[in-house]
Amino acid sequence: MSKPDKPLKQIHLAAHFPGVNNTTVWADPEAGSQIDFSSFVHLARTAERAKFDFLFLAEGLRLREQNGLIYDLDVVGRPDTFTVLSALAAVTERLGLAGTINSTFNEPYEVARQFASLDHLSGGRAAWNVVTSWDAFTGENFRRGGFLPQDARYARAQEFLAAAKVLFGSWRGDEIVADKESGVYLGDPEAGRFDHHSEQFDITGRFNVPRSPQGRPVIFQAGDSEAGREFAAAGADAIFTRHGTLEAGKEFYADVKGRLARHGRTHDELKILPGVTFVLGDTPEEAEEKAALIRRQQVSGQTAIKLLEQVWNRDLSAYDPDGPLPDVDPDPGEHTVAKGRASVRQHGDPLAVARRYREIAEAKKLSIRDLIIEVSSRQSFIGTPESVATEINHFVQSDGSDGFILVPHLTPGGLDVFADQVVPLLQEWGVHRTEYEGTTLREHLGLSADTF
Amino acid sequence: MPESAPLHLAIALEGAGWHPAAWRAPDARAGELFTPAYWLDLVQEAERGLVDFVTIEDSVGVRPARYDASDPEESPGRVQGRLDAVLTAARVAPLTRHIGLVPTVTVTHSEPFHASKAIATLDYVSSGRAGLRVQLSARPYEAALFGRRTFTHRIEDRDDPAVATLVTDLFDEAADYVEVVRRLWDSWEDDAVIRDAATGRFVDRDRLHYIDFSGKWFSVKGPSITPRPPQGQPLVTALAHATVPYRFAARSADVVYVTPSDAAQARAVEREVRAEQAAAGRDREPLHVFGDLVVFLDATEAEAVARKERLDELAGEAFVSDAPVFTGTPAGLADRLLEWRAAGLSGFRLRPAAVPHDLLALTRGLVPELQARGAFRREYEAGTLRGLLGLGRPASRYATASGSPADSPATATAPATA
Ligand SMILES: Cc1cc2nc3c(=O)[nH]c(=O)nc-3n(C[C@@H](O)[C@H](O)[C@H](O)COP(=O)(O)O)c2cc1C
Numbered sequence: 001m002s003k004p005d006k007p008l009k010q011i012h013l014a015a016h017f018p019g020v021n022n023t024t025v026w027a028d029p030e031a032g033s034q035i036d037f038s039s040f041v042h043l044a045r046t047a048e049r050a051k052f053d054f055l056f057l058a059e060g061l062r063l064r065e066q067n068g069l070i071y072d073l074d075v076v077g078r079p080d081t082f083t084v085l086s087a088l089a090a091v092t093e094r095l096g097l098a099g100t101i102n103s104t105f106n107e108p109y110e111v112a113r114q115f116a117s118l119d120h121l122s123g124g125r126a127a128w129n130v131v132t133s134w135d136a137f138t139g140e141n142f143r144r145g146g147f148l149p150q151d152a153r154y155a156r157a158q159e160f161l162a163a164a165k166v167l168f169g170s171w172r173g174d175e176i177v178a179d180k181e182s183g184v185y186l187g188d189p190e191a192g193r194f195d196h197h198s199e200q201f202d203i204t205g206r207f208n209v210p211r212s213p214q215g216r217p218v219i220f221q222a223g224d225s226e227a228g229r230e231f232a233a234a235g236a237d238a239i240f241t242r243h244g245t246l247e248a249g250k251e252f253y254a255d256v257k258g259r260l261a262r263h264g265r266t267h268d269e270l271k272i273l274p275g276v277t278f279v280l281g282d283t284p285e286e287a288e289e290k291a292a293l294i295r296r297q298q299v300s301g302q303t304a305i306k307l308l309e310q311v312w313n314r315d316l317s318a319y320d321p322d323g324p325l326p327d328v329d330p331d332p333g334e335h336t337v338a339k340g341r342a343s344v345r346q347h348g349d350p351l352a353v354a355r356r357y358r359e360i361a362e363a364k365k366l367s368i369r370d371l372i373i374e375v376s377s378r379q380s381f382i383g384t385p386e387s388v389a390t391e392i393n394h395f396v397q398s399d400g401s402d403g404f405i406l407v408p409h410l411t412p413g414g415l416d417v418f419a420d421q422v423v424p425l426l427q428e429w430g431v432h433r434t435e436y437e438g439t440t441l442r443e444h445l446g447l448s449a450d451t452f
Numbered sequence: 453m454p455e456s457a458p459l460h461l462a463i464a465l466e467g468a469g470w471h472p473a474a475w476r477a478p479d480a481r482a483g484e485l486f487t488p489a490y491w492l493d494l495v496q497e498a499e500r501g502l503v504d505f506v507t508i509e510d511s512v513g514v515r516p517a518r519y520d521a522s523d524p525e526e527s528p529g530r531v532q533g534r535l536d537a538v539l540t541a542a543r544v545a546p547l548t549r550h551i552g553l554v555p556t557v558t559v560t561h562s563e564p565f566h567a568s569k570a571i572a573t574l575d576y577v578s579s580g581r582a583g584l585r586v587q588l589s590a591r592p593y594e595a596a597l598f599g600r601r602t603f604t605h606r607i608e609d610r611d612d613p614a615v616a617t618l619v620t621d622l623f624d625e626a627a628d629y630v631e632v633v634r635r636l637w638d639s640w641e642d643d644a645v646i647r648d649a650a651t652g653r654f655v656d657r658d659r660l661h662y663i664d665f666s667g668k669w670f671s672v673k674g675p676s677i678t679p680r681p682p683q684g685q686p687l688v689t690a691l692a693h694a695t696v697p698y699r700f701a702a703r704s705a706d707v708v709y710v711t712p713s714d715a716a717q718a719r720a721v722e723r724e725v726r727a728e729q730a731a732a733g734r735d736r737e738p739l740h741v742f743g744d745l746v747v748f749l750d751a752t753e754a755e756a757v758a759r760k761e762r763l764d765e766l767a768g769e770a771f772v773s774d775a776p777v778f779t780g781t782p783a784g785l786a787d788r789l790l791e792w793r794a795a796g797l798s799g800f801r802l803r804p805a806a807v808p809h810d811l812l813a814l815t816r817g818l819v820p821e822l823q824a825r826g827a828f829r830r831e832y833e834a835g836t837l838r839g840l841l842g843l844g845r846p847a848s849r850y851a852t853a854s855g856s857p858a859d860s861p862a863t864a865t866a867p868a869t870a
Binding site: 026027035036037041060061062063069070072073074075076077078079080082083084086087089090091105106107109110113114117118120121122123140141142143145176178180183184185186187188189191192201202203204205206208209210300302303 | 473475476477478480482483486487488492511512513514524526527528529530531532533534535536538539540542543544545546547561562563565566569570572573574576577579593594596597598599600640645647649652653654655656657660669670671672673674675677678679766
């Protein structure tokens with residue numbers, strides 16, 4: 001636990017609209033639409049009622065496929081990010097609105113325009129999670145095509161963000177005079193002028209959105225490589241991470257925060273927010289039971305086979321999910337079975353992963369489905385509201401993170417129970433706000449207003 | 453068009469109004485043009501006037517001095533800057549209920565995949581009130597903002613054959629763009645989401661379709677990531693001033709805005725559009741031909757003329773536009789609209805010269821005038837924008853009569869033409 005003289009950290013909380021993966025349990029009778037606007041309104045209002053920092057949307061620009069067929073077991077279909085966030089600005093007042101927008105199938109000028117517009121239209125609540133989709137598979141939906149090789153995407157992302165920052169910074173904020181008497185609308189006719197040249201971009205002209213309430217949107221980064229960490233330390237305001245266990249979280253936290261000084265930044269200028277799930281029950285046993293049930297809903301027999309195929313890189317449809325692991329080894333060739341999934345990259349060397357899976361299955365006597373449940377389980381807070389609140393607080397006070405992005409397993413009502421039962425405890429303990437103090441997301445996150 | 457056909461009205465929203473000095477009018481909210489409250493007020497006022505839809509102007513770059521200029525406007529005496537029109541439309545959607553929302557999208561510099569899902573999403577957030585105004589850009593300075601294509605010709609040099617080629621190319625590209633957008637809207641059949649717990653399948657993949665579009669400017673695989681929007685096909689609209697754009701609109705749009713200067717020209721333009729529609733093989737599909745007018749409205753014509761002159765003086769030059777400019781009374785405008793309707797137009801897109809003055813004159817002057825003459829609705833009669841315009845909800849082009857094209861390849865039902 002933290003030293004007694006250390007002031008308590010405020011916990012930052014965000015709501016992740018459940019996306020297209022097997023975390024989201026769509027077959028539950030309480031599951032609603034993943035596309036109707038009312039679902040987004042419900043989650044946003046719950047998050048705002050609980051005084052969360054922001055609502056978060058992920059991105060995927062092509063329907064996923066497996067074995068050459070559109071993947072049909074998980075939720076499929078999502079709205080356009082900018083459009084839904086701007087509409088949410090109409091039905092919320094303080095909640096931050098964070099959108100994941102990749103830097104490969106967009107252009108800096110248009111993305112900067114859209115985020116600056118969102119920042120105006122939301123009164124300073126916009127955040128951009130910069131991601132670097134690159135694959136040719138997704139590229140088939142775009143003019144740019146899929147020509148960007150994997151290593152070039154970082155270069156483009158960095159240049160993209162740099163260019164966007166030039167555009168955001170091209171208005172100081174005092175240019176609009178709008179003096180009807182003298183007829184001067186623009187005090188500085190050069191407002192918005194930019195001229196930016198880099199490896200990937202030769203752009204010049206005038207940015208046509210005046211400086212927005214936050215100056216620029218809050219910048220998120222999601223990525224874990226050395227390059228990704230440096231990218232975040234150098235220029236992001238927050239990181240969305242997968243390090244949801246306390247040990248991994250502390251290590252990541254120390255590493256990334258340790259890089260800040262080299263970039264002339266302070267410890268508080270970068271927030272670290274792992275994505276996590278939660279299951280609540282009246283007793284610890286009830287919560288565990290519920291969690292086990294949810295895991296089985298998330299990993300059906302078919303889903304288990306599909307997830308295993310992603311490691312084995314071959315068709316395993318002939319195998320029984322309730323039987324033992326396949327006797328064949330993974331296909332070590334280029335990964336061709338699953339397309340459009342970011343997670344495939346995490347498997348690394350499939351032979352090594354298979355070896356590890358076999359060891360676990362052997363030791364615990366697990367079927368395919370049980371094994372997949374075991375290994376694909378994400379960090380969850382499982383317990384009573386009291387124990388979950390305690391664990392969350394401990395995690396943050398021990399510098400495992402600055403808060404969490406919560407991914408409910410039910411759309412859209414999955415966050416309600418957290419807002420009703422966990423948040424009041426955190427508020428009571430003085431580690432989560434009871435009212436918004438500021439109006440902008442930058443203020444919610446405790447980031448300085450001086451953005452450039 | 454029969455005399456009794458309902459007249460359709462749209463209002464084109466542009467900053468403080470279409471006159472460059474509109475922001476200097478005493479009632480102009482010149483300092484609020486970048487606030488959501490400003491846009492919400494305008495659209496809600498248009499909705500009080502029961503108009504079919506608003507269009508929201510946009511341009512990727514700063515606006516030029518004249519509508520047809522290739523060079524950017526550098527004048528510090530004009531409004532500079534805009535918010536993205538699609539985001540603006542989305543921002544007002546949940547706080548309006550009936551009015552259609554038609555933002556402008558520049559197709560020359562954007563991705564049809566992005567536009568398709570953005571407008572589909574606007575349709576979701578507005579419960580079936582979304583549309584799109586397709587706009588092209590041949591402006592060299594706008595291309596330089598993106599740095600991925602260059603235009604060396606000036607669009608004003610319309611006698612230059614290279615300009616004609618460029619314009620034709622840009623419209624052909626726009627036609628491909630709209631084709632891609634429309635195919636993506638259809639790429640999910642309406643009942644593609646099955647949530648079949650028994651088989652564990654969330655979607656029926658046989659009701660999802662690759663669009664496999666391949667053309668001169670881009671190729672797009674599909675399907676969309678966004679399910680088919682509530683209207684099936686949101687409204688596609690375009691402004692057209694000449695044969696090439698008429699041809700584009702006749703091929704691609706549900707509403708075309710034209711700019712004739714009198715009734716005779718309105719008749720001629722309407723016929724030309726219909727001929728292009730027949731040539732495109734679409735003569736059985738509904739296509740609205742709307743007249744575009746910039747309006748200065750006051751209690752007397754003299755007042756309207758005087759107000760325009762005052763604004764012209766403030767701007768330092770007489771106002772010109774690509775559309776005809778009407779200065780007069782709401783009753784006089786009603787006369788004009790009914791005369792042009794008799795000449796074949798089915799509706800009008802009116803551009804208020806100065807906001808709020810001319811917007812209020814439209815909603816509280818023109819609309820009651822038209823209602824009194826039995827020419828305009830007294831309440832919204834349909835729940836979707838297509839419904840307001842008398843357009844049906846089309847089936848997905850990929851849907852088969854029996855439901856799911858189970859054993860045909862996904863693309864077999866796609867139209868052969870690109
Ligand atoms: C001969 C000619 C015809 C044009 N027709 C169209 C048209 O049909 N639709 C369109 O969007 N732009 C058309 N343009 C472009 C201009 O009309 C101009 O870019 C546009 O009206 C300006 O509107 P904006 O200020 O909203 O960009 C045409 C240009 C020329 C030279």
